[in-house]
Structures are given as structure tokens and as C-alpha cells.
Amino acid sequence: MRYQFYYWPEIQGRGEFVRLALEGAGADYDDVAREQRGMQQMLAIMRGDEKRPPFAPPFLKAGRLTIAQVANILFWLGPGLKLAPEGEAGRLWLHQLQLTVTDFVKEVHDTHHPLGPALYYEDAKPEAKRYTQNFLKERAPKYLGYFETALSRSGGPWLLGRKLTYGDLSMFQLIEGLRYAFPNGAKRIERKLRGLVGVHDRVAERKNIAAYLSSDRRIPFNESGIFRRYGELDE
Amino acid sequence: MRYQFYYWPEIQGRGEFVRLALEGAGADYDDVAREQRGMQQMLAIMRGDEKRPPFAPPFLKAGRLTIAQVANILFWLGPGLKLAPEGEAGRLWLHQLQLTVTDFVKEVHDTHHPLGPALYYEDAKPEAKRYTQNFLKERAPKYLGYFETALSRSGGPWLLGRKLTYGDLSMFQLIEGLRYAFPNGAKRIERKLRGLVGVHDRVAERKNIAAYLSSDRRIPFNESGIFRRYGELDE
Numbered sequence: 352m353r354y355q356f357y358y359w360p361e362i363q364g365r366g367e368f369v370r371l372a373l374e375g376a377g378a379d380y381d382d383v384a385r386e387q388r389g390m391q392q393m394l395a396i397m398r399g400d401e402k403r404p405p406f407a408p409p410f411l412k413a414g415r416l417t418i419a420q421v422a423n424i425l426f427w428l429g430p431g432l433k434l435a436p437e438g439e440a441g442r443l444w445l446h447q448l449q450l451t452v453t454d455f456v457k458e459v460h461d462t463h464h465p466l467g468p469a470l471y472y473e474d475a476k477p478e479a480k481r482y483t484q485n486f487l488k489e490r491a492p493k494y495l496g497y498f499e500t501a502l503s504r505s506g507g508p509w510l511l512g513r514k515l516t517y518g519d520l521s522m523f524q525l526i527e528g529l530r531y532a533f534p535n536g537a538k539r540i541e542r543k544l545r546g547l548v549g550v551h552d553r554v555a556e557r558k559n560i561a562a563y564l565s566s567d568r569r570i571p572f573n574e575s576g577i578f579r580r581y582g583e584l585d586e
Numbered sequence: 587m588r589y590q591f592y593y594w595p596e597i598q599g600r601g602e603f604v605r606l607a608l609e610g611a612g613a614d615y616d617d618v619a620r621e622q623r624g625m626q627q628m629l630a631i632m633r634g635d636e637k638r639p640p641f642a643p644p645f646l647k648a649g650r651l652t653i654a655q656v657a658n659i660l661f662w663l664g665p666g667l668k669l670a671p672e673g674e675a676g677r678l679w680l681h682q683l684q685l686t687v688t689d690f691v692k693e694v695h696d697t698h699h700p701l702g703p704a705l706y707y708e709d710a711k712p713e714a715k716r717y718t719q720n721f722l723k724e725r726a727p728k729y730l731g732y733f734e735t736a737l738s739r740s741g742g743p744w745l746l747g748r749k750l751t752y753g754d755l756s757m758f759q760l761i762e763g764l765r766y767a768f769p770n771g772a773k774r775i776e777r778k779l780r781g782l783v784g785v786h787d788r789v790a791e792r793k794n795i796a797a798y799l800s801s802d803r804r805i806p807f808n809e810s811g812i813f814r815r816y817g818e819l820d821e
Contacts, residue, residue, distance in 0.1 A: 384673055402739050403679045406686045414718075420685040443653055443662055446636045450655040451641045452684075457692060465700050466713060467693075469720045478701060478713055480618050485704045497641050504637050578803055 352431075354380040357393045358409040362576035363528075363569075365456060366409040369428070370447075371520040373564040375554075376432035382568070384408075389460050422449040425517045434517040445511060448501060449557050452521045459576050460530065462486050462584060472581065485585040489538040491529065495544055498522060502546040510550065516558075522547055523554035528578035537585040541585040587666070589615040592628045592755040597811035598763075598804075600691060601644040603684075606755040607796040611667035611787075616717055617803070619643075657684040660752045669752040680746060680753050683736060687756045690729040694763065695812050697721050699820060701773050707816065718819040722771040726764065733757060737781040744786065750792075757782055758789035763813035770821040802804070 358366030361579035373380045382390040393408065396417075409427070418424050424515065426446045429435030435442050436575050456572075465482040491561045498510070502522075505512040526547060529537040529543055541548055554560055563569055591608065593601030594619075608615045618624040628643065631652075640654035646663070649706045653659050661681045665671030666701055670677050700717040733745070740747040744754050761782060764772040776783055789795055807813055 371592075400739070404735060404739070405680075405682075406689075416675055416678075416681065420682050423678060423682050423685055426681075434751050439651075440651055443651075443658060447638075447640075447655050447658050448657055449655065449686075450685075451689075454641075454692070457689070461696075461702075465702075467696075467700075467720045467725065469724060475716075481710075482701050485702045489704060490702065494641075497639075501640060504635070504639070553701075 352379070352413060354381050354428075355383050355412040356409065357383050357396065358387040360390060361570065361573070362549055363524075363572060363578075364409075364576045365421050367570075368452070368517075368521050369411065370568075371524060371563075372425055372428055372432055372434055372517040373558070374568070375515075375517075375520050375559050376434055377463050377559050378428075378432055385434060387418050391411060410543060422446060422453050425449055429517050432517070434515065434520070435492060435510060436514070436516065441511065444507070445516055448498070448510065448518050449521060450496065451494065452518075452525065455525065456493075456577055458486060458490050459532070462532070462581050463581060468567065470481055471581075476583070479581075483533075487540070487586055489537070492543070493541055495525070497546060498525075499544050502550065507546060508549070509555070514538050515554075519554055520560070522550045523560075525536075526551040528572070531572040532578040532580050533585045535578075540584065587614070587648060589613060589663075590618050590647040591615050591644065592618050592646070594630065595625060596621040596805065596808075598759075598807060598813075599644075599811045600656050602805075603665050603687070603734075603752075603756050603757055604646065604659050605803075606646055606798075607660055607663055607669055607752040608761060609803070610750075610755050610792065610795050611669055611780075612794050613667055619752075641814060657681060657688050664752050667748065667752070670753070671746060671749070671751065678745065682749055683733070683745065683753050684756060686729065686732065687753075687760065691759065691812055693721060693725055693729075694767070696768070696818060697715055698814050703721070703782075704789070707814075711818070714816075714819060718768075722768060722775070722821055725776055726771070727778070730760070730775060730782060733760075734779050737785065742781065743784070743788070750789075754785050754789055755795070758786045758795075759785040766807040767813040767815050768820045774821065 356369060389524050403417060403582045409425050410417055418427055436443055452542060456571035462483040463472050463476045463479055509515050510522060591604060619628045636652060638652060645652055645654035646659050653662055670680055697718040698707050698714055702715045737745050744750050745757060746753060
């Protein structure tokens with residue numbers, strides 16, 4: 352099946368967790384909004400009268416199904432892409448971890464937008480600093496330490512055990528994003544994340560992922576996405 | 587099956603969305619941490635060596651399964667409690683809506699904790715005011731307007747159409763919570779939410795829910811939960 356993926360064309364953002372799964376599995380997909388007139392198509396769907404409208408991008412179309420919310424998309428895609436376990440309990444566990452990734456990503460976003468999306472970064476800079484200080488000291492180590500624990504209890508080498516899942520691709524993206532946004536903070540935090548850093552490195556070396564990362568399909572990190580580099584926020 | 591539900595015993599919080607589903611369906615369950623020595627049990631699980639540990643409460647035990655994250659718990663419970671549609675596409679759609687509830691609830695939480703959980707409300711009051719101003723003006727109407735649209739496109743009378751789902755119970759809780767936290771703001775916002783207010787009212791009248799709401803199993807709203815009444819934040 353060929354998938355139509357819809358997300359803002361100039362950022363990795365939340366959509367990147369889905370792109371990594373599609374790319375990692377070598378799936379057949381259109382990154383619609385990056386194609387000519389694609390943005391208009393995406394906006395037309397969002398402003399249109401879908402019976403089951405997405406609240407926001409990303410969303411995916413697969414035949415007659417339109418599905419939104421990153422973790423929901425991955426939960427649905429995972430089995431078909433062979434990036435999820437066979438059994439129900441394993442799939443729910445993977446989904447649970449992905450929902451915790453979602454929570455973490457929201458907190459990453461809030462490092463530069465603690466007072467909500469209506470203000471520019473420049474208009475809430477002192478607040479961003481206060482927020483990020485706690486984020487780097489407490490929140491990021493807590494979330495990532497949790498994933499490290501989950502990995503170690505699975506027996507490894509992957510987050511769920513012997514087989515790669517979309518959760519590992521998300522771990523790659525979290526580490527990669529933190530390194531971009533907070534080079535110093537990430538270096539300190541990573542000292543206690545040996546297992547996750549291993550997952551990151553092995554994901555980066557996989558054939559499909561390596562090809563994707565060196566292609567122009569991988570949008571570089573930038574200051575419109577979730578992970579932003581504002582030197583003054585780092586340690 | 588008898589379920590063991592684990593959540594902080596003194597607040598509605600995020601756990602309330604699960605409690606409402608269990609109560610609405612008349613399910614057999616223990617609200618473990620509210621029972622004698624229950625807190626110790628909950629903390630023992632969280633500090634223990636579960637192979638698939640929850641990041642935070644709430645979590646649910648059902649036989650050998652331990653499952654966390656509100657939307658994930660509801661996704662799993664829904665079919666057994668007859669609070670979810672039969673088909674896969676409908677279940678994913680309901681889950682997608684519930685994940686949007688999750689996002690909204692996080693923003694509700696941040697009205698009193700915009701700079702993260704490490705600070706007391708009193709230590710970030712001006713920031714809470716700025717955050718809440720935008721929350722009431724833009725964010726709450728956007729989220730709730732989206733649910734109103736979803737309801738109207740389903741044909742009603744319930745969020746997904748002819749049958750009640752756990753999504754309706756969540757709509758009840760959102761309206762109820764906003765009325766508690768922001769009586770003035772809620773009054774204004776509700777003017778454009780005729781459908782949702784109807785769902786709220788019909789949920790409140792259902793036999794199991796009415797019995798629950800008037801029992802001491804329903805913890806009153808308070809200033810330790812998600813929806814808090816701080817008069818200075820309201821309109």
C-alpha cells in the first residue's frame with residue numbers, strides 16, 4: 352500500500368517520528384506537503400469537511416482511512432511495517448512508551464514556548480530560561496532514564512528486546528534532537544544513557560535510515576521545529 | 587474481570603477519565619490507592635522491577651497485564667466495557683480524539699504550572715496569568731470547538747454517533763472541570779458548544795454516572811488536581 356503522509360514541509364517536528372518509521376521500513380509513501388501544490392492539498396483537508404477531521408498535522412491517509420496523532424499513526428502503521436511486536440500486550444506496551452515520548456516531546460517544545468504558542472520565543476525568553484533549566488536538570492533525565500530502564504529490563508539490544516520497533520527510531524530522534532538543541536546538556540545527560548546511545552548509534556547505521564539521513568528527504572533541524580538551538584538555553 | 591486501578595488517592599486528576607469509564611460501565615474494580623495500605627502498594631509497583639514499568643500513575647492491572655497512559659488504558663478497556671465502537675477504524679478515531687483530550691489536559695495543567703512541575707503555583711503566578719489568558723481566549727475554544735465539530739459531523743447525539751463511548755465521558759469531564767476552574771471563562775466558551783454541553787448533561791444523567799457523582803467515590807475538585815480554581819486566573 353502507498354501511504355500519503357501530511358505534515359509541515361519545512362520542519363522535522365512531530366512528523367519526523369512517522370517519517371523515520373516509513374523510511375526505516377522502506378515504505379512507499381508521498382510526503383505530500385513537500386510536493387508541488389502539496390501544501391494546498393494539506394490545508395484543503397484541514398479546512399474541509401472530513402467526517403473524522405485531524406486536529407492538526409501530522410496525519411496519514413491509507414486508502415479510505417485518515418489517521419492523526421503521531422502515536423496513533425505509529426500504532427496503526429507498526430504491524431504493517433514490521434516495526435511492532437506480534438502480540439497485543441507487546442503492542443500496547445510499545446504504544447505506552449510512544450505516548451510517553453509524546454509527553455516528552457511536548458515538554459521539549461515548551462522549552463522555547465513555555466507560555467503557549469501565541470508568543471514569539473523572543474517575547475518569553477526569561478520564562479524559557481527558567482523552564483529549560485528545570486527541563487535539563489530534572490525532566491529530560493527523568494524521561495530518558497525511564498526509557499533506559501525499559502531498555503535494560505527488556506534484555507536489549509532494542510527497546511522491546513530482540514527486535515527493532517518504531518520505538519527505537521523514536522529513541523534515535525530524541526537523542527539526535529537533544530544533541531542539536533542542547534549540546535552541553537545532552538552531553539551530561541547522556542552519561543547515564545549508555546543503552547539508549549547504543550540504540551541511537553545502531554539505528555543510524557541501518558541501511559534505510561542511513562540512506563534517509565544523507566538524503567534531502569531528511570529536513571535539517573532548524574529553529575521552527577520542536578528541537579531548537581538557542582545557545583542561551585543550554586547549560 | 588476485576589480490575590485494579592492505581593492513581594493518586596486525593597485528586598481526580600488524569601485518573602478521572604479512567605474512573606468515569608469504569609463507573610459508567612458498572613465495572614468491577616478496586617481503586618487501590620484509596621484503600622488501606624493501597625498507597626504503599628502503588629508506590630511499591632512504581633519503585634519495583636516490573637518488566638514493563640509505568641512512567642507515572644494512572645495505571646491499571648488486569649490479570650497479568652499492567653497498562654499505563656490514560657488514552658492507552660481507555661483504548662484497551664473500551665471494547666470490554668462496551669464503550670468503544672466495534673470496528674478498527676472507529677476505535678482508532680475514538681483513540682485519536684482521546685489523544686487530543688490528553689493534549690488539552692496537559693494545557694489545562696499548564697495554566698497553573700507554566701514553568702514546569704518544580705515550582706509552586708505561587709512562584710510563577712504572573713506567568714500562570716499570561717498563559718491562562720491565551721488558554722481561555724485561544725486554546726480552550728480551539729480544542730473544544732474541534733470536539734464540537736467532530737460531534738456535529740458524527741450526526742450525534744454522542745461524539746461518535748448513535749452510541750455512547752468513553753469519549754463522551756471525557757467530554758463530560760472537560761466541561762465539568764472548566765466550569766470548576768474558570769467559571770466565567772467557561773460560561774463564555776460554552777456559548778459556542780451547544781452540542782458538547784448536551785453530551786455533558788446527558789452523561790451526568792446516566793444512572794451509573796449519576797450514582798457515582800453523588801457517591802464518595804467521586805473525589806471533589808481541589809487545588810491539587812488538573813482543574814484548579816484560582817480566581818485570579820479566570821476572566
